[in-house]
Amino acid sequence: MKHVQRLSDTEMELMEVIWECDPPVTSTELLRIFAGRGKEWKAQTISTFLSRLIDKGVLEATRDGRTNKYVPVLLPKDYKLAEAQHVLDGLYQGSVKNLIAALYDGDKLSDEDIAELKQWFSGK
Numbered sequence: 001m002k003h004v005q006r007l008s009d010t011e012m013e014l015m016e017v018i019w020e021c022d023p024p025v026t027s028t029e030l031l032r033i034f035a036g037r038g039k040e041w042k043a044q045t046i047s048t049f050l051s052r053l054i055d056k057g058v059l060e061a062t063r064d065g066r067t068n069k070y071v072p073v074l075l076p077k078d079y080k081l082a083e084a085q086h087v088l089d090g091l092y093q094g095s096v097k098n099l100i101a102a103l104y105d106g107d108k109l110s111d112e113d114i115a116e117l118k119q120w121f122s123g124k
Contacts, residue, residue, distance in 0.1 A: 004074065004082035005056040014049050015058060019076050024062070024069035 007015060017033055018025055027046050034041050050070060053059040058074045092098035100117075103109050109117075 004058070004079060006083070006086065007053075007056065007058070007079070011049060011053055011056075014046070015053065015072065015079070016076075018059070018070060018072050023071040025071075026067055026069055028067075 014030070017030060021029070021033075027043065027050060030046055030050075031041060031043060034046075050059065050061070050068075054061055058072065058079070060071050060073050061068045062071070063069075088094055088096065088099060092102065100109075104114075
């Protein structure tokens with residue numbers, strides 16, 4: 001998998017909306033969607049974040065007259081996998097066992113979680 005730059009919380013929020021849309025999407029459409037969710041962004045703000053996402057390689061833009069149309073380059077599952085790998089490598093020396101042990105020791109895994117994991121692993 002190619003290296004994927006980490007997204008800020010706001011960039012991730014924007015990408016989640018873009019992933020929900022049928023591509024391509026315009027900044028005007030995005031502003032309308034966010035306004036409907038109670039988040040009034042200025043056009044320049046969203047433009048700045050869209051440019052950052054293009055620079056990070058997760059979004060592409062094409063010009064259609066005076067309007068940019070944006071298409072995601074990265075699928076949500078691919079970004080999540082890259083983020084999980086980053087956490088795994090950075091905090092757990094690349095070991096899934098170390099990650100699961102930390103969750104278990106931190107009382108984050110219920111008996112139901114453990115049973116589901118056992119069932120999932122036995123099916124692999």
